[in-house]
Amino acid sequence: MARVRAVEPVLPPGNGTGTELRILLESLRLFAHQGYPATSTRQIAAAVGIRAPSIYEHFPSKEHILARLVLIGHRDLHAAFERTLSACDPDDPVAQVRELTRTHVLTHVTHPLLAIVTNDEMHHLSPELAAEALELRRRSEVMATGAGARGVAAGLFAPTDAVVTAAAIASMGVRAPYWFVPTDDYGPADLADSYANLAVRMLRPS
Amino acid sequence: MARVRAVEPVLPPGNGTGTELRILLESLRLFAHQGYPATSTRQIAAAVGIRAPSIYEHFPSKEHILARLVLIGHRDLHAAFERTLSACDPDDPVAQVRELTRTHVLTHVTHPLLAIVTNDEMHHLSPELAAEALELRRRSEVMATGAGARGVAAGLFAPTDAVVTAAAIASMGVRAPYWFVPTDDYGPADLADSYANLAVRMLRPS
DNA sequence: GTCTATAGGATGATAGAC
DNA sequence: GTCTATCATCCTATAGAC
Helix, strand or coil: CCCCCCCCCCCCCCCCCHHHHHHHHHHHHHHHHHCCCCCCHHHHHHHHCCCHHHHCCCCCCHHHHHHHHHHHHHHHHHHHHHHHHHCCCCCCHHHHHHHHHHHHHHHHHHCHHHHHHHHHCHHHCCHHHHHHHHHHHHHHHHHHHHHHHHHHHCCCCCCCCHHHHHHHHHHHHHHHHHHCCCCCCCCHHHHHHHHHHHHHHHHCCC | CCCCCCCCCCCCCCCCCHHHHHHHHHHHHHHHHHCCCCCCHHHHHHHHCCCHHHHCCCCCCHHHHHHHHHHHHHHHHHHHHHHHHHCCCCCCHHHHHHHHHHHHHHHHHHCHHHHHHHHHCHHHCCHHHHHHHHHHHHHHHHHHHHHHHHHHHCCCCCCCCHHHHHHHHHHHHHHHHHHCCCCCCCCHHHHHHHHHHHHHHHHCCC
16 A cells, blocks of 8 residues: 655755765655655665665664654745745735745645655654754744734634634645645646635635 | 654444454554554553463454554444435535535544544555455545535535545545644534534635 | 464664775 | 674564463
């Protein structure tokens, strides 16, 4: 049973080179398909084309590989949220919610393996190795809920329950990598548009 | 890092008794918190209060324990969908979507550990052991999308894209067990109501 | 149905040569 | 920075006593 389609592992730019990068990419592929505990250092090494002990020249432990991938995933979303908000009219909460939702969905479906490892394997990390990613997640959540709160304050949104609606909007993007298969007719940008429209409809007074 | 709150493991009624049931319950707890590959038969046995080899009197393998839990989870949702649809006016697609969404959310938050194991650990099963659950999932999807299609045919719904909207509605319920903490003021039924209202708003012409 | 003992192999990680 | 050899431990599952 496959958890995700067999796509080539890709990371956002600027996340290592050479053997270190190849360890990250093959770990990304294996962790996404098999899960972190079911993936052995020997499997990672074989996929990279080295022996297992050589991994420890690049990472101090298997857990540190996962921690790095989880951090990359959280940094990717956080940076994208910052770019998105800074490009929005600060007095247009509807646009902010729409664009943040677009960015959330696009980030998840652009790097589906990374999204799955970041969200579904993070719980295997010790608190120490998870801390930095958790802080980035918290700050991303503040940005998203802030946009919703400004819309409520401006009378543009009237959700029955802001927390529940925010969770619903986030759920759509988080689940997308598990089922979405882009086609020539309907690509990632189309899904992002559709979900952004749904998000605004969920928040607007009925 | 916890993937889910520490709640007592519970299964729908009629899923075993005695040692077999206790193996299922402790496996449910451990699989939900640690994942299937990271949970050993010794850990399950210790939680039950027996030795590891005794498990094999009740299940032929560790994988069969997971398969049973995944099957229970899929049966639970499928049976609840059948009850829900049969209690609905066949000519009222809005009520059907509303009640199916309610049932979907309620099923997931009533048995949060089961929902997490069913959805997130199923991919560790071989195709043979996953087959029966997959068929139930397929039939549940047919029921849900059928209700949406009847609403479109009746002119009550006008989703931009029916498949994408259906995925969005399902995503809300699937993610709920990961974050929802019921309180005295806002319980599972309240969340189910909120999400059912959101689902109808997502489908109705704007 | 439960136990002890154990088979047979995989695991994460280290030591030390090159 | 990669290798071979290996440690110490854990794994699922079986054999056979009670």
